[in-house]
Amino acid sequence: MTEAKFILEVDTLNKSYGDNTILKGVSLTLEEGEIKVLIGPSGGGKSTLLQCINCLVAPDSGTISMHGKEINLKNKKDLYQLRQRVGMIFQEFNLFDHLTALDNVTIALRKVRRMDKGAANKRAMFELEQVGLGDKIELYPAQLSGGQKQRVAIARALAMDPEVLLLDEPTSALDPELVGEVISVIKALAAKGMTMIMATHQISLIAGLARNVLFMENGIIQEQGSPKELLGAGKKTRTQGFCDRLSDLDGEGS
Numbered sequence: 001m002t003e004a005k006f007i008l009e010v011d012t013l014n015k016s017y018g019d020n021t022i023l024k025g026v027s028l029t030l031e032e033g034e035i036k037v038l039i040g041p042s043g044g045g046k047s048t049l050l051q052c053i054n055c056l057v058a059p060d061s062g063t064i065s066m067h068g069k070e071i072n073l074k075n076k077k078d079l080y081q082l083r084q085r086v087g088m089i090f091q092e093f094n095l096f097d098h099l100t101a102l103d104n105v106t107i108a109l110r111k112v113r114r115m116d117k118g119a120a121n122k123r124a125m126f127e128l129e130q131v132g133l134g135d136k137i138e139l140y141p142a143q144l145s146g147g148q149k150q151r152v153a154i155a156r157a158l159a160m161d162p163e164v165l166l167l168d169e170p171t172s173a174l175d176p177e178l179v180g181e182v183i184s185v186i187k188a189l190a191a192k193g194m195t196m197i198m199a200t201h202q203i204s205l206i207a208g209l210a211r212n213v214l215f216m217e218n219g220i221i222q223e224q225g226s227p228k229e230l231l232g233a234g235k236k237t238r239t240q241g242f243c244d245r246l247s248d249l250d251g252e253g254s
């Protein structure tokens, strides 16, 4: 049996909310170790696309396949497996406020993976140390900075051994001085070969990490290509125009 070329294939996803069509036949593929970056104006459907990919939101039509096998989106077991294999990082962290950093990471290990407490704690400690929070494990989200909260969320996702990580503007809710610590963690993941799709407005992540950039607007992937193809010197692409406006806004052009 030959290995499927793509770890993830999304084919012709459509999604509407009432009369509002959010995704208009979006397709993409992801190879193992590939990083795709999703950019585009607010309201263009980036979050909806990421939520459909791990079925937090059910698409109206279209298919999602992993390793060449289509996920039956109506089958609970398939959905459960999909969510275990595809981790998600949200802009707003989505931690449990009543649980410590450690327990935010152990809870899924214990409830979903059925690990005993010792093993779950050990794994969670390892992941929290990886993101530089080994000394913060007993703190609650309210006692952590935004950057630390996002790093807990990343540790939580990694503890489940995802094959693909979806990141939805992971640095957008952070104060500017905290963006760097989360970017470092994401860069370290990239260096280890993690397969990712990330929506971001962070120019340094787009140019430095992406193998492919997808420019999404009005529910359609309007342009895609390597950072060089879309953002190289003198390129008159829509992606380039969008990034120019971004760097004008936040002054981080390089």
Ligand SMILES: Nc1ncnc2c1ncn2[C@@H]1O[C@H](COP(=O)(O)OP(=O)(O)O)[C@@H](O)[C@H]1O
Binding pocket: 017, 022, 040, 041, 042, 043, 044, 045, 046, 047, 048, 049
């Ligand atoms: N649960 C929802 N119910 C109704 N409309 C929604 C919902 N989620 C998103 N939308 C709408 O979908 C559009 C695309 O949103 P979103 O996917 O969040 O775009 P982006 O992440 O690119 O900013 C927006 O117009 C938004 O208002």
Ligand SMILES: [Mg+2]
Binding pocket: 046, 047, 048, 168, 169, 199
């Ligand atoms: Mg969004």
